[in-house]
Amino acid sequence: MKKLTAFLLAAIACFSLIACQPAENERITIDFWHMAPVGTAAFAPTKAIITAFNESQDLYTVKGTGFSFWDYWDKINIAVSSQTAPDLGLSTLDDVASRAEEGVLYNLSELLAADPTGFDVNQFYTNQLEFATYDGDLYALPFTATTRVLYYNLDMFAAVGLTAADIPTTWTELYDVAKQLDIVDDGVIQQLGFDPTYGNATYHGWLWEAGLDFFDTAGNPTLNTQAHLDILNWIKDFNSEYTRNQLVAFGDANTMLGINPFASGRVAMMVETDGLYQTIREADVDFEYGVTTIPIPDENGVRVNWGSGFSIELYDNNDGNTAARQGAWEFLKYIMSEEVQIELATINGWLMAHKGAMATVAADDPITARLVEEVEYARDKIYIPYAPSWHGNDWQPYYTQFLAGEITAEQCLQNARNNYLQKQENYNATH
Amino acid sequence: MANAIKYKSKKKRKLIVHIILHFVLFLCSLVFVFPFLWMLFTALKTPAELLRGIQQFFPADPQWNNFLRAVQSIPFFMYLKNSLIVVVLVVMGTVFSATTAAYAFAKLRWKGRDKWFIVMLATMMLPIQVILIPTYIMYAKIGWLGTRLPLIVPAFFGGGSAFYIFLLRQFFKGIPRELSESAFIDGANHWQIFVKIMLPLSKPAVITVALFTFMGAWNDYFGPLIFLSNPEHWTLALGLRAFQTQYGGQYNLLMAASILIMLPTLILFFFAQKTFIEGIKFTGIKG
Numbered sequence: 004m005k006k007l008t009a010f011l012l013a014a015i016a017c018f019s020l021i022a023c024q025p026a027e028n029e030r031i032t033i034d035f036w037h038m039a040p041v042g043t044a045a046f047a048p049t050k051a052i053i054t055a056f057n058e059s060q061d062l063y064t065v066k067g068t069g070f071s072f073w074d075y076w077d078k079i080n081i082a083v084s085s086q087t088a089p090d091l092g093l094s095t096l097d098d099v100a101s102r103a104e105e106g107v108l109y110n111l112s113e114l115l116a117a118d119p120t121g122f123d124v125n126q127f128y129t130n131q132l133e134f135a136t137y138d139g140d141l142y143a144l145p146f147t148a149t150t151r152v153l154y155y156n157l158d159m160f161a162a163v164g165l166t167a168a169d170i171p172t173t174w175t176e177l178y179d180v181a182k183q184l185d186i187v188d189d190g191v192i193q194q195l196g197f198d199p200t201y202g203n204a205t206y207h208g209w210l211w212e213a214g215l216d217f218f219d220t221a222g223n224p225t226l227n228t229q230a231h232l233d234i235l236n237w238i239k240d241f242n243s244e245y246t247r248n249q250l251v252a253f254g255d256a257n258t259m260l261g262i263n264p265f266a267s268g269r270v271a272m273m274v275e276t277d278g279l280y281q282t283i284r285e286a287d288v289d290f291e292y293g294v295t296t297i298p299i300p301d302e303n304g305v306r307v308n309w310g311s312g313f314s315i316e317l318y319d320n321n322d323g324n325t326a327a328r329q330g331a332w333e334f335l336k337y338i339m340s341e342e343v344q345i346e347l348a349t350i351n352g353w354l355m356a357h358k359g360a361m362a363t364v365a366a367d368d369p370i371t372a373r374l375v376e377e378v379e380y381a382r383d384k385i386y387i388p389y390a391p392s393w394h395g396n397d398w399q400p401y402y403t404q405f406l407a408g409e410i411t412a413e414q415c416l417q418n419a420r421n422n423y424l425q426k427q428e429n430y431n432a433t434h
Numbered sequence: 435m436a437n438a439i440k441y442k443s444k445k446k447r448k449l450i451v452h453i454i455l456h457f458v459l460f461l462c463s464l465v466f467v468f469p470f471l472w473m474l475f476t477a478l479k480t481p482a483e484l485l486r487g488i489q490q491f492f493p494a495d496p497q498w499n500n501f502l503r504a505v506q507s508i509p510f511f512m513y514l515k516n517s518l519i520v521v522v523l524v525v526m527g528t529v530f531s532a533t534t535a536a537y538a539f540a541k542l543r544w545k546g547r548d549k550w551f552i553v554m555l556a557t558m559m560l561p562i563q564v565i566l567i568p569t570y571i572m573y574a575k576i577g578w579l580g581t582r583l584p585l586i587v588p589a590f591f592g593g594g595s596a597f598y599i600f601l602l603r604q605f606f607k608g609i610p611r612e613l614s615e616s617a618f619i620d621g622a623n624h625w626q627i628f629v630k631i632m633l634p635l636s637k638p639a640v641i642t643v644a645l646f647t648f649m650g651a652w653n654d655y656f657g658p659l660i661f662l663s664n665p666e667h668w669t670l671a672l673g674l675r676a677f678q679t680q681y682g683g684q685y686n687l688l689m690a691a692s693i694l695i696m697l698p699t700l701i702l703f704f705f706a707q708k709t710f711i712e713g714i715k716f717t718g719i720k721g
Contacts, residue, residue, distance in 0.1 A: 041665045042508035042676025071675035074659055081660060084567055087574045262484065262685075278680060286481060 034089035088318035103137035281352030310381025389430030527589030536602030
């Protein structure tokens with residue numbers, strides 16, 4: 004027993020000595036979470052960017068941790084909920100307001116006002132900055148920009164005698180061209196010209212192009228007009244010459260592939276984000292393709308696409324760590340600088356939020372240039388406090404039921420609207 | 435003569451039934467083998483073949499070096515070491531805590547034993563999502579976040595072992611009381627009875643618990659995802675994610691690495707096949 008006690012005391016003494024040793028340097032550690040984990044191509048360049056910052060000054064050490072895009076959201080959400088978030092991290096731009104309202108983000112306007120370097124936020128897209136603003140103050144900076152465009156396969160066009168001059172610009176043209184590109188063999192769809200539900204084409208996206216929306220300016224649900232109904236039916240009727248089974252079989256085959264149906268040469272035209280361009284480049288596809296503005300209604304169409312992107316934000320863990328906050332702010336300014344944004348665009352294939360950086364990156368790449376052009380027309384979805392997931396969990400069940408033929412368009416819109424109204428009532432009763 | 439014909443025809447019928455049964459079993463086995471074959475062939479494909487997907491099920495020129503590339507693309511052996519550390523300790527912890535707790539519930543008489551047994555069983559009803567945030571906060575407060583401790587330590591205290599405790603308790607209850615009573619008369623204490631009588635007699639059940647715990651810990655993705663941050667602590671299941679990027683991924687390498695990760699479980703199955711099947715018969719669980 005005595006020996007054991009002596010051993011334990013010695014171990015504690017040793018541990019205390021190690022713990023009391025002065026740190027190698029007195030730098031403040033800043034935790035930064037990103038999406039370039041070990042093993043990905045982006046890991047080493049991202050690490051190099053962080054290292055360059057660490058070497059550029061002697062106050063802070065940024066410790067970067069990369070998680071897979073698919074894991075990142077679970078990690079950050081749990082960390083934010085439990086007030087163990089990193090000092091700095093990426094999130095989604097369209098719900099910055101939600102996090103600002105919850106009080107988990109630092110107010111960047113205050114840091115901007117106190118910043119002696121005169122950091123200029125006008126370097127970033129104005130429409131994106133608006134989504135990082137809550138109650139008149141900036142709570143995040145747009146990190147990347149996302150835009151949605153129509154991808155077209157020129158080889159498939161050529162196979163049916165179409166050329167780049169036939170790239171559709173209106174919904175009627177889209178339908179006419181799409182139908183020429185369908186290939187059905189023995190009742191099985193082999194190639195689809197276009198489907199308004201595929202990829203990143205959404206009902207709210209089509210509504211926006213017709214000048215409509217889910218909500219009015221006061222945030223009340225609409226969805227109760229004939230125009231809303233017509234667009235919903237247009238979506239379903241686009242490929243109505245095929246049975247539900249044919250379309251499901253084609254869709255299932257795409258799912259089984261696990262690869263984007265446009266990239267795998269199964270769909271001739273598709274609405275997708277700029278990310279598909281990166282996928283296609285990585286896959287080194289053997290067909291000629293291009294991108295263009297998503298076709299708009301023949302009359303009174305609005306050139307608009309669903310934007311969004313990642314935000315970069317400073318998390319407030321309520322621990323009063325102002326030194327870490329200042330360090331995170333310094334790193335944020337560095338990573339948002341034009342030079343670093345160019346590097347990040349090159350590494351990840353992302354459209355970055357820095358206008359100047361993207362102008363440089365797009366200079367030698369016509370498709371990137373076209374994507375960047377569309378960013379100017381990108382619009383993010385509105386933040387509805389009583390239904391933050393109005394386009395997702397709140398809408399998708401009805402939309403899925405409608406597409407599956409289980410309910411009519413009228414029922415779909417009516418049920419969704421009732422759901423929003425109920426949520427609004429509940430929210431108003433508790434806020 | 436008639437008997438001989440009858441016997442032959444009976445034999446023939448039996449053979450036909452046998453063939454049909456085996457054919458049906460073969461078709462059923464295809465359903466289970468298909469995902470593995472799909473994994474294997476995907477692992478051997480080039481990126482261009484991947485794009486063709488099911489249109490090209492077999493790789494034209496099998497890329498065996500994808501296995502090497504998969505191992506070299508991620509710190510495979512570091513992740514392997516981490517997985518082994520976690521798995522070995524979790525198996526040890528679970529077997530220790532589940533057997534001791536089960537013995538206490540089955541053979542010791544103490545106040546409130548049956549009530550606590552129900553409480554213990556009730557923990558099985560709690561979905562992980564319900565206890566995730568409080569658990570996460572607790573580990574954050576005690577400074578365990580980012581370490582392997584939240585994955586390992588609970589196993590030593592019966593964490594997540596409610597079903598195994600229940601299972602072993604039922605098994606222990608089936609062992610005649612006379613055995614422990616005569617051991618008592620011979621001067622053995624509870625610990626000695628537990629170690630020298632109960633455990634040897636419960637070997638199939640204990641091995642089953644160990645095997646299923648191994649599989650659970652080896653394939654565990656959620657726990658490491660939530661509690662580990664430092665890539666130097668990541669396990670294989672977590673490290674695989676590097677092959678999946680936002681807009682696609684290297685599915686051939688992902689499948690190659692997945693096959694390598696499956697190997698220990700497959701090897702374990704071949705070596706412990708009999709116990710596995712006995713365990714399934716005994717416990718009714720199918721992994």
